[in-house]
Amino acid sequence: MPQHRRRVLCAESNADICHLISTMLRQEGHEVVTAGTVAESLARVRSGRFDLYVLDDYYPDGDGLDLCRELRELTPGTPVLFFTTYEREAVTPPGAAHYLIKPEDIFEVVRTVNSILAPAREAAGHNGGRNA
Secondary structure, eight states: OOOOOOEEEEEOSSHHHHHHHHHHHHHTTOEEEEESSHHHHHHHHHHSOOSEEEEOSEETTEEHHHHHHHHHHHOTTSOEEEEESSOOTTOOOTTOSEEEETTTTTTHHHHHHHHHHHHHHHHHHHTOOOOO
16 A cells, blocks of 8 residues: 655754754655745745645744744645744644744654644545545
C-alpha cells in the first residue's frame, strides 16, 4: 500500500531553524515547502494544498498571528503548529492546533507534526479523507 506523503509548510523566518525543521520532517517522509515571510507563505498556500502549517511568531513583513488568521480564512481545516519564542501563558494561539517554544522544543516539532497528522494519515489510507 503506497504511503501518502503529507505536505507541510514550514514558515519560519530564521533560516537555520527552518533548515533544521525541514530536514527532520523530510527524514520522517513529509514533503516540506519553506517560506521566510508572510508574503511567501501566502503565495505558497495559494499555489498548492498543505496538510499542516508550522508558523513562527514574527516575520520581516508581519506577525505570525495575522498570518494564522489569513490562513484560517484561506484553508480553515488545515492544522497550524506555532513554533514560538514566547511562552503564551499555556494558551494556544487562536486558530492553532498546538504551540511549541523555541529553542527548547525543537526536537518535539517532528513528534508533534506526526501526532497532528496521524488521524489524517489514517483517514487518507481508508477514504482519502482530510484532517478537520
